Amino acid sequence: MTSAPGLWAITRRSLVKDLRLEWRSKDAINSMLFFALLVVVIFSFGFDPTAEESRKIAGGLLWVAILFATVVALNQTWTRELRNQVLDAYRLSPAPPQALFLSKTVGNFLFVSILEVLMVPLFVVFYNLRSVGPVWQLLVVGLLATWALVVNGTFFAALSIRTRSREIMLPLILFPISIPALLAMVDATTSILTGDNSPVFWIRLLAVYDLVFTSVSLLLFETVLNAE
Amino acid sequence: MKTLFKLLSVVTLLLLGYGFCQAMYIAPREATMGDVQRIFYYHLPSAWIAFLLFFVNFLASSWYLFRRSTGADALALASAEVGVSFCTIVLITGPLWARPVWGIWWTWDARLTSTLVLWLIYVSYLILRHYATGGQVPVLAATLGIFGFVDVPIVYMAIRWFRTQHPQPVIGGGQGSGLDHRMWVAVLWNLAAFLLLAIQFVWIRYRQALASHALEEAHAQASLEYETGDAR
Numbered sequence: 425m426t427s428a429p430g431l432w433a434i435t436r437r438s439l440v441k442d443l444r445l446e447w448r449s450k451d452a453i454n455s456m457l458f459f460a461l462l463v464v465v466i467f468s469f470g471f472d473p474t475a476e477e478s479r480k481i482a483g484g485l486l487w488v489a490i491l492f493a494t495v496v497a498l499n500q501t502w503t504r505e506l507r508n509q510v511l512d513a514y515r516l517s518p519a520p521p522q523a524l525f526l527s528k529t530v531g532n533f534l535f536v537s538i539l540e541v542l543m544v545p546l547f548v549v550f551y552n553l554r555s556v557g558p559v560w561q562l563l564v565v566g567l568l569a570t571w572a573l574v575v576n577g578t579f580f581a582a583l584s585i586r587t588r589s590r591e592i593m594l595p596l597i598l599f600p601i602s603i604p605a606l607l608a609m610v611d612a613t614t615s616i617l618t619g620d621n622s623p624v625f626w627i628r629l630l631a632v633y634d635l636v637f638t639s640v641s642l643l644l645f646e647t648v649l650n651a652e
Numbered sequence: 653m654k655t656l657f658k659l660l661s662v663v664t665l666l667l668l669g670y671g672f673c674q675a676m677y678i679a680p681r682e683a684t685m686g687d688v689q690r691i692f693y694y695h696l697p698s699a700w701i702a703f704l705l706f707f708v709n710f711l712a713s714s715w716y717l718f719r720r721s722t723g724a725d726a727l728a729l730a731s732a733e734v735g736v737s738f739c740t741i742v743l744i745t746g747p748l749w750a751r752p753v754w755g756i757w758w759t760w761d762a763r764l765t766s767t768l769v770l771w772l773i774y775v776s777y778l779i780l781r782h783y784a785t786g787g788q789v790p791v792l793a794a795t796l797g798i799f800g801f802v803d804v805p806i807v808y809m810a811i812r813w814f815r816t817q818h819p820q821p822v823i824g825g826g827q828g829s830g831l832d833h834r835m836w837v838a839v840l841w842n843l844a845a846f847l848l849l850a851i852q853f854v855w856i857r858y859r860q861a862l863a864s865h866a867l868e869e870a871h872a873q874a875s876l877e878y879e880t881g882d883a884r
Binding site: 599601608636 | 717769772773775776777779780783784785788791792795796798799800802803806807809810811813814
């Protein structure tokens with residue numbers, strides 16, 4: 425008799441499975457990347473800013489582009505599990521539901537992070553960006569903000585697969601709840617880029633948001649998974 | 653129940669009428685703003701009642717997740733719907749007042765923005781309820797209700813900070829501070845009237861939600877019986 429694998433082991437295994445699937449199909453990352461690229465190009469038709477102005481608006485544009493692209497990836501999170509009733513199998517298995525949720529969230533976090541790594545240079549080139557404030561702070565904001573988007577996004581994607589017209593449902597419930605996080609990430613990025621204000625409050629707010637919603641999601645995920 | 657409801661309707665109507673007299677004729681004219689200020693007697697009670705109903709929604713949602721009671725779900729739905737209606741009144745009466753007094757319809761002031769975000773959150777809750785199908789609706793809605801309520805303090809903090817960094821609006825609120833005694837009387841009468849009105853709306857919607865739930869159950873039961881009868 426071997427002992428049952430723990431939460432982390434199951435999370436890791438499920439994550440590895442998702443990453444392998446994504447590596448072979450590249451469904452989420454390709455559609456997300458191309459979508460984000462389109463948004464950036466269309467934005468640059470809309471605005472023709474100077475270097476000074478672009479510092480002020482780039483934070484907003486960047487995060488809006490990432491937000492839209494994230495929704496594209498999030499929508500595919502659970503649909504894969506609907507085929508062949510994989511989700512029902514999960515429900516029957518003794519594996520803790522939190523493990524499933526964590527692995528999906530970490531997976532989405534990695535996808536969106538890759539997207540950001542590829543998108544930020546594009547923004548720098550297209551908008552002639554040069555940061556006035558310290559750049560390492562942008563890294564902190566990026567990590568916290570990405571987690572804020574994907575933790576609620578993954579949860580709400582699990583909610584919206586149970587509805588009619590699920591693709592449109594996700595942004596409708598995700599965006600209103602995410603407004604404080606969006607405000608924080610946009611303002612933190614802008615304050616770092618322009619160097620006008622301190623981003624510390626916004627970074628703290630993002631941390632609190634992450635903490636609160638990660639806890640609530642972990643607490644309620646089992647209920648949503650078993651909703652019938 | 654029915655007589656109680658009718659009695660309550662009569663009392664509500666009387667109170668609404670008396671509150672109207674208080675707000676329009678008895679409360680004194682505001683010195684600088686003039687008669688426009690009287691919209692305040694409807695604006696403020698609606699806001700408080702909307703916030704109260706969103707809190708009721710949170711309590712009912714939590715209760716539903718604990719006990720899975722159909723009544724709690726019906727109450728959550730009713731309070732969210734009526735709450736959104738009152739919040740809409742707030743968002744409409746606000747600009748109507750702001751236009752002559754501030755000279756603008758809307759400003760991204762802390763209170764306005766928080767109320768708008770609150771309204772958006774609960775509209776999304778109602779949309780989810782509308783689009784979700786079958787027996788999962790109550791569970792999904794209850795989780796979203798809890799998420800929405802948890803979000804409220806974070807929204808409030810974020811927006812307050814967002815606004816303290818920027819210039820204050822033309823007139824920085826200042827309502828409630830130094831209100832004339834007769835104005836308070838008008839506020840309280842209207843608050844009582846609106847509270848009763850809200851209770852009645854919630855009551856009606858609650859009964860409707862319960863009835864439609866019972867109807868669905870009966871349909872499901874009937875089709876089950878029909879199928880098994882067919883198989884025999």
